Structures are given as structure tokens and as C-alpha cells.
Amino acid sequence: MSEVSGQEPAASERIAAILRDEILSGKIPPGQRILQEEVAERLGSSRLPVREAIRILDADGLLEVEANKGARVPYLDINQVEVLYRMRERLEPLALIESMPALTEADFERLDEIQVRIEAGVDVQAFLELDREFHLLTYSHCPTEQLRDSVTRLWNSTSHYRRAFMEITGARRMWIVNAEHRLLLEALARHDSQDAERYLVGHIQRTRKELSQHPEIFTH
Amino acid sequence: MSEVSGQEPAASERIAAILRDEILSGKIPPGQRILQEEVAERLGSSRLPVREAIRILDADGLLEVEANKGARVPYLDINQVEVLYRMRERLEPLALIESMPALTEADFERLDEIQVRIEAGVDVQAFLELDREFHLLTYSHCPTEQLRDSVTRLWNSTSHYRRAFMEITGARRMWIVNAEHRLLLEALARHDSQDAERYLVGHIQRTRKELSQHPEIFTH
DNA sequence: GCACTAAATTATGGATCCAAACCCGAGCGA
DNA sequence: TCGCTCGGGTTTGGATCCATAATTTAGTGC
Numbered sequence: 288m289s290e291v292s293g294q295e296p297a298a299s300e301r302i303a304a305i306l307r308d309e310i311l312s313g314k315i316p317p318g319q320r321i322l323q324e325e326v327a328e329r330l331g332s333s334r335l336p337v338r339e340a341i342r343i344l345d346a347d348g349l350l351e352v353e354a355n356k357g358a359r360v361p362y363l364d365i366n367q368v369e370v371l372y373r374m375r376e377r378l379e380p381l382a383l384i385e386s387m388p389a390l391t392e393a394d395f396e397r398l399d400e401i402q403v404r405i406e407a408g409v410d411v412q413a414f415l416e417l418d419r420e421f422h423l424l425t426y427s428h429c430p431t432e433q434l435r436d437s438v439t440r441l442w443n444s445t446s447h448y449r450r451a452f453m454e455i456t457g458a459r460r461m462w463i464v465n466a467e468h469r470l471l472l473e474a475l476a477r478h479d480s481q482d483a484e485r486y487l488v489g490h491i492q493r494t495r496k497e498l499s500q501h502p503e504i505f506t507h
Numbered sequence: 508m509s510e511v512s513g514q515e516p517a518a519s520e521r522i523a524a525i526l527r528d529e530i531l532s533g534k535i536p537p538g539q540r541i542l543q544e545e546v547a548e549r550l551g552s553s554r555l556p557v558r559e560a561i562r563i564l565d566a567d568g569l570l571e572v573e574a575n576k577g578a579r580v581p582y583l584d585i586n587q588v589e590v591l592y593r594m595r596e597r598l599e600p601l602a603l604i605e606s607m608p609a610l611t612e613a614d615f616e617r618l619d620e621i622q623v624r625i626e627a628g629v630d631v632q633a634f635l636e637l638d639r640e641f642h643l644l645t646y647s648h649c650p651t652e653q654l655r656d657s658v659t660r661l662w663n664s665t666s667h668y669r670r671a672f673m674e675i676t677g678a679r680r681m682w683i684v685n686a687e688h689r690l691l692l693e694a695l696a697r698h699d700s701q702d703a704e705r706y707l708v709g710h711i712q713r714t715r716k717e718l719s720q721h722p723e724i725f726t727h
Numbered sequence: 728g729c730a731c732t733a734a735a736t737t738a739t740g741g742a743t744c745c746a747a748a749c750c751c752g753a754g755c756g757a
Numbered sequence: 758t759c760g761c762t763c764g765g766g767t768t769t770g771g772a773t774c775c776a777t778a779a780t781t782t783a784g785t786g787c
Contacts, residue, residue, distance in 0.1 A: 297574045297770065323739070333772045338739085342559060346566030348653060354517045355739060355778050370605060370651040377597035385590060431590040433568060433664065437657060444653065517740065543769070553742045558769085575748050575769060 298332055299339035303347075305330060306340055310349050310360055311446050312412070318507060321350065321358040348444040361444075365505045368448050372495035375441050379491065380484040382426040382438050387480055389428035395476065398424060402468050405461075411453045415446070421468065425475065451504045452497070463493070518552055519559035523567075525550060526560060530569050530580055531666050532632070538727060541570065541578040568664040581664075585725045588668050592715035595661050599711065600704040602646040602658050607700055609648035615696065618644060622688050625681075631673045635666070641688065645695065671724045672717070683713070 306326065309315045321341060327334045341358045344350040352358040363371075401421045405414060419442060429435050467490040474482035498504070526546065529535045541561060547554045561578045564570040572578040583591075621641045625634060639662060649655050687710040694702035718724070 299770085300574065324737095334739090335771055335773095339558070339562060339770090342562040342566070346562070354520070357739065367651050367653075370601070370654055373601055374598065374654060374657070377601060378594065381590070381593055381597060431587050433587075433660070434590055434594060437594070440653070519740085544767095554769090555741055555743095559740090577749095577769065 297336070299336040299343065302326070302330055302332065302336055303340035303343040306344055307347065307349060307443075310344070311443065313447060313450055315360055317360045317362045317447055319360050321360070323357075348440040360447075362507055363444070363448065363505070365499060365502055368445060368505070369495060369499060371441055371445050372491060372498070375438070375445075376488050376491045376495070378434065378441065379422070379426065379438055380487050382429045382434050383483055383487055384480050385431065385434065386426045386429040387475060387478065387483065389430075390425070390475065394424060394427075395472075398472055398475075402465070402472065405468070406465050408458065411450060414453065415450055418464075419446075425471075448498065448504055449494075452501060455501060455504065456497070460497075464490075467493075517556070519556040519563065522546070522550055522552065522556055523560035523563040526564055527567065527569060527663070530564070531663065533667060533670055535580055537580045537582045537667055539580050541580070543577070568660040580667075582727055583664070583668065583725070585719060585722055588665060588725070589715060589719060591661055591665050592711060592718070595658070595665075596708050596711045596715070598654065598658055598661065599642070599646065600707050602649045602654050603703055603707055604700050605651065605654065606646045606649040607695060607698065607703065609650075610645070610695065614644060614647075615692075618692055618695075622685070622692065625688070626685050628678065631670060634673065635670055638684075639666075645691075668718065668724055669714075672721060675721055675724065676717075680717075684710075687713075 306315070306321070315321070323334045323337045323341070326337045326340075330337075341350060341352060345352050345358065349360065350358045351361040398421060401417050401424075405417050405421075409417065423439065423442065426435060426438055467486060471483060471486045471490065474486055526535070526541070535541070543554045543557045543561070546560075547557045550557075561570060561572060565572050565578065569580065570578045571581040618641060621637050621644075625637050625641075629637065643659065643662065646655060646658055687706060691703060691706045691710065694706055
């Protein structure tokens, strides 16, 4: 057999993953309507698994669906994004605390590798992907799936605005991100949950404040 | 036409609502498998809207689905429920703060009415429903849908264990709940967000601690 | 020329049928 | 006796077809 995979993921999962990528990468921007038939044809399936995929992405906070009117990538206003960031400030430290004790040596090596690459200077798209992997990796051993999922949802639904922010501000203040990441890593290595939580909250809070100084991101 | 309703909610929504009720009320307990065909026949529809309903309830945290293996109400162990309570301790104060300024006179009247009925003494099922309405009403004006949904998810996925706890402990320590609710109401009436947050966190924390003293709830 | 209406087009929602995966038990062999 | 394999039945996953709701467009009357 050509497929080595042990478990074929259901077609709906596969389609959801593809659409998720396209939304997170900005290929499908906020406001754009998702046409079931168009997606089905493009991905070579019937409309049914697309419908299920849309439900999945709705649950992920990436789409909003209205009965008989279809699905679209939601526009968020500045107040909504602010609240999403405040949710992150409260939930992510909990995920970090739950995950921290189980972080392995391999995790720390990967985290360091990611941070080195960020510091080497990368374009916006690469930074967004690395930054996402960095933080979600620090939460990855959190044993409670609901918490991991909630955090992922928050990252998903704010990704477009993080990109818009980065594209506006460029790499000017990147040294702050790097300093915060380094401090966080150092606290994690010491297994100092208090410091780790403090640095993480500061990191998210600062981002929120800088973001709210650019209301032009939210005009559409 | 006999139906006055302006907007028929989709069948999948209707079915999801029915199943949600049955899960929250305990008619469908943790561990029980959901058979699509059985539900479809019972509710007089085809399997398709049931499938969509299952996706919705999965997103609500009420079901867990596995590819090709169907959906079931998840068992949670004591550690998972502890983390869900810690999430509540962090998220619900935020929802309360966001909602508080928009609470109306009618809301306060309803809150008082609910509390009076709780104090009058009710059975477990009625208490659970009133308590849920009480708290969710205090969050109802939170303008961010994601936050309201997250809080609702947390209430949903812990409801079974709240019931089990109440059935074990009975009304013995109900006076504490009543005192906490009254203090919370009073702080809300004063528009004192600091006090309201403090009382709310204490309320949830105490419940979590009492719950964790009854590990027998989680044996199955 | 503009506004309102009605029909046609388009997209989503639902039902039925078929295919594939999983589960359980019987039978065989070590 | 235990374990493995093979097969039938059950259940979920996917495709196609039809119904219904929304949108757009063409037409008509003022």
C-alpha cells in the first residue's frame, strides 16, 4: 500500500485542516464568504464533508455560520479583540502552569531553536508561524484538552489581527518580543512557575496595548 | 399557519438543543454512547441533522467524538474537573466585568427572584437550573460572544459533577451558597467590580475545593 | 426614472442510498 | 486453555438527489 498512515483521518477533518490553514495564513480574509460547493469542487469531495468541516471551524472560532445564509470568516472589532486578549492573559498562564512540569529536554531544545530562528530575522508569515509554535509548544503538555482547545481557539481567532499588526509595525520593536521570550524560557528552565506566569502575562498584555494603539487595523 | 415563529431554527439546532437538555439534565449520563440512528428515529428526522447536532454538541464540550467510532458523553476525572473550575475562576470574573455595566433593572429583579426561590428551598434539579440561570444571567450582557460561549461551555461540561455533588451533600451547606450569592448581588448593585470579582472567585474556588473532597463522585 | 413586485437563479438544509470502518463472537490451531 | 484469525452484523462516513430559503434580476406600474 502506498499510504503508510495507520489512521486515515476523516475527509471532514482533512478539509477542515486545509481551510484552517487558508484562514490562518490569510488566504481567506475576514469577511469572505465560504461557498460549500466551491470548496467541495476545489478539494474533490462532495458538499457533505465540507458542511461538517464548516461546523468544526465554527467551533474553532474561525468561521461564523448563520442558518440558511452560509459561513464567513468573521470581522472582529477592536473591542472584541481586546477581550480575546484579556482571555488569553487569564487562560494561557493556567495552561502554562499545567504544562510546565511535563516539558521535556527535547521541548526545550525545540523552543530554543525556534527562538534562535526568530532572532535571526524572518518575514512576517514565518514569524507568525514560529511564534505560534513557540507558545503552543509551551502549553502542549497541559493534560486538560478543554484548556488546550480554548487556548488554541483564542490564537486562531486573533491570528489575522496579529498579522495585520506585524505588517504595519514591521520588525522595529522585535527586540522586545525576543527579550520576553528569553525571559520566559529562562523561567521555564528554572521551573519557576511564578516568574513564568509573570513574564507570559506581561508579554500578552504588552501586545494587547500595542495592538489597541492601531485602530486602523480594524477598519474595513 | 400554525407556527407563529418568524425564523424556523434549523433542524440540527433543534436536535442539538434537545440532546443538550438531555445531557445537562442527566438523562444521558457520562459514558453513554450516542447512536445517530436511534436519535434520528426518536426525534423524527434523518441521521444527517443528528450528525450536525453532534458536531455542535462536541463544540459545546458536551460530547466527544472519535472518527468512525461515534460520539459519547465524556467521563471526566477529578483532575480535569479541577482544571475546568480553575478556568472558570479566571474567565467568569472577566465575563462579569464585561457584562456588569449593562445589567438592567429587570435583570436585578430576576436575579433577586431566582435567589429568593433558591432560599425557599428547592430540589436538586431545580437548584441546578436556577443556579445556572443566576450566574449566566449576570454574564449575559458581555458583548463578546466568544467569552460568553467559553463560559457556557465550562458550565456545560461540569454540570454532571455539580449535580452529583449536590446529591451527595444535600442542602446542608446551602446557607454558604446563599450568603455568597447575596454578597455578589449587593456588589453588583453597587457597581463595585472589584468586590463582585472577589466574591465570584471565592464562590467558584470554594465549590472547587469542596468538590475535590469527594473523589467518590469521579469513580465509575 | 424610480420603486415595488414577482419570478428565476443560487446556495443551503435534509433525505435516502451506498461504501467503508469497527465490533463482537465463533472457530481453528498451538 | 489461550490466542489468533476470519466473518457477519452494526454503525459511522460519503455521495447524490430533492426541498426550501435567500438573493438577484427583470419587469411593470406609477
